[in-house]
Amino acid sequence: MKITVKLFAIFRNDRFKIEDRDYPNETTVGDVLTSLDIDGPELGVALINGRHVTKETVVTEGQTLALFPKVGGG
Template sequence: MSITITVKLFAQYRDGLFKVKEMTFPKGSTAIYVIDEIGIDHSKLPIGVLMVNGVHVEEDFVLENGNVFTIFPKVGGG
């Protein structure tokens, strides 16, 4: 069993990766599992904000089929 989700990357996390991509992962995949599978080096640039369908989630959030998963490093401005 697998899920297909839309993954969106932003700021420095786009470097060498992608902006937006439809991807398939095993059912039960968590946010942090997907981040590691994609190959984001969050030891260098810490994870800032994770959202699923526009709502903030934690790293252990279990993704579901059809989710839009957005991944940001720490960003700020004003």
């Protein structure tokens, strides 16, 4: 299945900003992180369609997954 992955802040270094990528069915957010060589604890926020999800969340065909390291400001 195809999903769109968006990366932000230092996750973009040596990777990409946005990419359509192929994954098998039942792929989780954690599986996507592994495929990108991002360690679980580095993850700050994962959003699918603007909603917070966890590493265990299963991604489905056509969804957009946005991945952020731990960031803050204000």
